Amino acid sequence: MASITLHDASGASTGTVELDDATFGIEPNVAVMHQVVTAQLAAKRAGTQSTRTRAEVAGGGAKPWKQKGTGRARAGSSRSPIWRGGGVALGPKPRKYDQKTPKKMKRLALRSALSDRAADDKVVVVSAWDFDTPSTKAAAAALAAMGVEGRALVVLSPDDVTAWKSFRNLPSVHVLTAGELNTYDVLVSDHVVFTEATLPTSAPAVAEPAADTSEEGA
Numbered sequence: 001m002a003s004i005t006l007h008d009a010s011g012a013s014t015g016t017v018e019l020d021d022a023t024f025g026i027e028p029n030v031a032v033m034h035q036v037v038t039a040q041l042a043a044k045r046a047g048t049q050s051t052r053t054r055a056e057v058a059g060g061g062a063k064p065w066k067q068k069g070t071g072r073a074r075a076g077s078s079r080s081p082i083w084r085g086g087g088v089a090l091g092p093k094p095r096k097y098d099q100k101t102p103k104k105m106k107r108l109a110l111r112s113a114l115s116d117r118a119a120d121d122k123v124v125v126v127s128a129w130d131f132d133t134p135s136t137k138a139a140a141a142a143l144a145a146m147g148v149e150g151r152a153l154v155v156l157s158p159d160d161v162t163a164w165k166s167f168r169n170l171p172s173v174h175v176l177t178a179g180e181l182n183t184y185d186v187l188v189s190d191h192v193v194f195t196e197a198t199l200p201t202s203a204p205a206v207a208e209p210a211a212d213t214s215e216e217g218a
Contacts, residue, residue, distance in 0.1 A: 004123060006196070009130045009138075011145025017125045019118055023200045028112035028119075033183055036109035039099040040184045051091030054079045060086070106183070113186040114200070124148060124193045129156070129163035139166035143173070143193070150190035155181055155198045 002025060006017040019025070054060070060079030067074060081089035117123050124146050131138055143152060152173045156163055167173045174185060178198040186192055194200075 002118065004118075004121075004125060007124065007126045007142075007146050009126065009128065009142060011142040014127060017196065017199070019123065019199075020201050023111050024115050024118040024123065026111055026115045028116045029108055030112075032105055033109045033112050033187065036101055036106055036183045037187065039101045040182065042097040042099050045097040047095050047097050049092045050094050051088040053089075053091070054081060054087030057085070057087045109183040110181065110186065113183045114192070117186060117189075117192050122191045124191055125199055126193065126195050128195055128197070129160055129166070131162045131166050134162050134165035136166055136169045139163070139173075140170055143170075146193075148191045148193060151188065152191045152193055153185050153189035154193045156195065157197050160195070 002019045002021070003016040004019060005013050006015045008014050054077065057079045060077040064075045064078050065072065075083075077083075077086075079086045081087055114123070126142075126146075150172065152170075154163075154167050154173055154175045155178055156167075156175060158177050158179075164175055167175050174189065176182075176185060178200075
């Protein structure tokens, strides 16, 4: 297991802590991370875009002119897609962009992202955020003392209300609970800051895909 520095709430070093190799020490699987992040971003899409077809546009009930004898092309409705003010052909309609992603793939992608950050020494662990009162100034000072620069992801316990109020107003800090930890937020952050309570200590094993034993052409 790799050892990293353990900090207190002021940012001072208080010892070391071990990182679980199954979570922070694997070879990152870039393809799986890409697929999971793509699915996450797709799920965020509202999918509410909509255009009216010729059946939904008002008007156009009467035939514009008689079928023959005018010298003009045949027309049955003034709301045809080729007419100005007509409906839209093959336009977008409300839909869902969700993609089904296996749980094992999500776990592997998250462990790959955390391992990538750990390999770059971008994982920080704090014993506990023992702020007496919410203080954005104290939170910013603590991150600066730990060398956390750029975008930071702070992972808290659900009961760390004071710490959450301290970090929420920092524009470069994104706060999550341990249960909300995900691949996308880890990858878009320069540093990931855990407490000892939220630091992952183990990870479920990822089963290898079963070999295809069926005969060709069966």
